[in-house]
Amino acid sequence: MNILAIESSCDETAAAVITDGMHIVSNIVASSHEMHEKYGGIVPEVAARMQLASIIPTITESLGPLGTPSESLLTRIIRHIDAIAVTVGPGLIGSLLVGVETAKTIAMTADKPIIPVNHVLAHMYANFVNTKLSDENNKATKREKSEIQFPAISLVVSGGHTELYLMKNKKELVWLGGTIDDAAGECFDKTARLLGFGHGGGPAIQNAASKSGVSLHGTTPFTNVLPRPMLGGDNLHNFSFSGLKTAILRQVESLRNTNSLTEQAINELSYEVQETITDVLVKKTLRAAEIYGTPSILLSGGVSANNRLREKFAYHIEKDGLPITLSAPPVPLCTDNAVYIGSYAYFRGKAVNWKDINAYPDLSVEVTR
Numbered sequence: 001m002n003i004l005a006i007e008s009s010c011d012e013t014a015a016a017v018i019t020d021g022m023h024i025v026s027n028i029v030a031s032s033h034e035m036h037e038k039y040g041g042i043v044p045e046v047a048a049r050m051q052l053a054s055i056i057p058t059i060t061e062s063l064g065p066l067g068t069p070s071e072s073l074l075t076r077i078i079r080h081i082d083a084i085a086v087t088v089g090p091g092l093i094g095s096l097l098v099g100v101e102t103a104k105t106i107a108m109t110a111d112k113p114i115i116p117v118n119h120v121l122a123h124m125y126a127n128f129v130n131t132k133l134s135d136e137n138n139k140a141t142k143r144e145k146s147e148i149q150f151p152a153i154s155l156v157v158s159g160g161h162t163e164l165y166l167m168k169n170k171k172e173l174v175w176l177g178g179t180i181d182d183a184a185g186e187c188f189d190k191t192a193r194l195l196g197f198g199h200g201g202g203p204a205i206q207n208a209a210s211k212s213g214v215s216l217h218g219t220t221p222f223t224n225v226l227p228r229p230m231l232g233g234d235n236l237h238n239f240s241f242s243g244l245k246t247a248i249l250r251q252v253e254s255l256r257n258t259n260s261l262t263e264q265a266i267n268e269l270s271y272e273v274q275e276t277i278t279d280v281l282v283k284k285t286l287r288a289a290e291i292y293g294t295p296s297i298l299l300s301g302g303v304s305a306n307n308r309l310r311e312k313f314a315y316h317i318e319k320d321g322l323p324i325t326l327s328a329p330p331v332p333l334c335t336d337n338a339v340y341i342g343s344y345a346y347f348r349g350k351a352v353n354w355k356d357i358n359a360y361p362d363l364s365v366e367v368t369r
């Protein structure tokens, strides 16, 4: 079954064709990062206008491997596509509408079923995609996808979400908890901006941290160790990162006031921020796996691209001899794309009448099955 998947919930415009939820035929992502760099963040109207301009070229390119050059876009869809999948939320309303209205138009014109997709839940399905994308440093992807055993604890950690799920199988999901304020990715991004790295800062923090000279598993040289929020107490499966953001701001201000915000201090602070966020994510996720006795942990979302996060999970599982298999998508499938939208649609989606499809910016991520 060939699904044409469309994703436009935030600043990316993406289209992909995926067969049987697992095989990538094409994966096209157009990003407006340069524009956001210029304005110091995502300006929703700017993002939506750029997406409007790029959605048809992106879809056209994604259909490139199918059919012959003489076939029109519509002919290719009619002949080679079985269903359309589209992100309906959560996300920015203007951005979502671009994908949703385009998908509805295609579904109606080509007379194809259309499957609405929840972007946050879909992230985790990147773990079920077969891929030849090489990812040498990532032990978690050197594994056949069929090895994933259920039930699994699934951590979705992105720019807008930090959520824990119990995945009973590819269809049944139970939301266990999530962030009560900011997402982990937002904490990375705000820190990057504070330290002068600009927009989309997780990779910049990772890079700066790697230059700090601190050996992995060593102790941090940074004298003011940041708080690790919500590790104990009743908030077993919830997260909170807004207090940490404030603590980081204080550190930067104090370094600035004493003229000590040197390159080395920036690298060390980046290291400490990365350690703090990954400590919280790893400990809480391993705890959930222990409580539910799951043989697998699935990582997904932009922050799961972080090499220290992956390394730390693998380290603790090995050190403590835990009977857990770790799975994480290759880095290009962690950040936003349409491949996992198509995979989710195949494994868990339900086709609806195109007239019933709408954009839902606040679509709930709390599911019970």
Ligand code: KG4
Binding pocket: 010, 157, 158, 159, 160, 161, 184, 185, 186, 188, 189, 200, 201, 202, 203, 206, 301, 302, 303, 304, 305, 306, 307, 334, 335, 336
């Ligand atoms: O999943 P995603 O592409 O978009 C959302 O759905 O939000 O995630 C984007 C987030 C951003 O906060 C970005 O800084 C973060 O993922 N990110 C990373 C890394 N790569 C992307 N955070 C830490 N380390 C990385 N290597």
Ligand code: ZN
Binding pocket: 119, 123, 158, 159, 301, 302, 335, 336
């Ligand atoms: Zn995302």
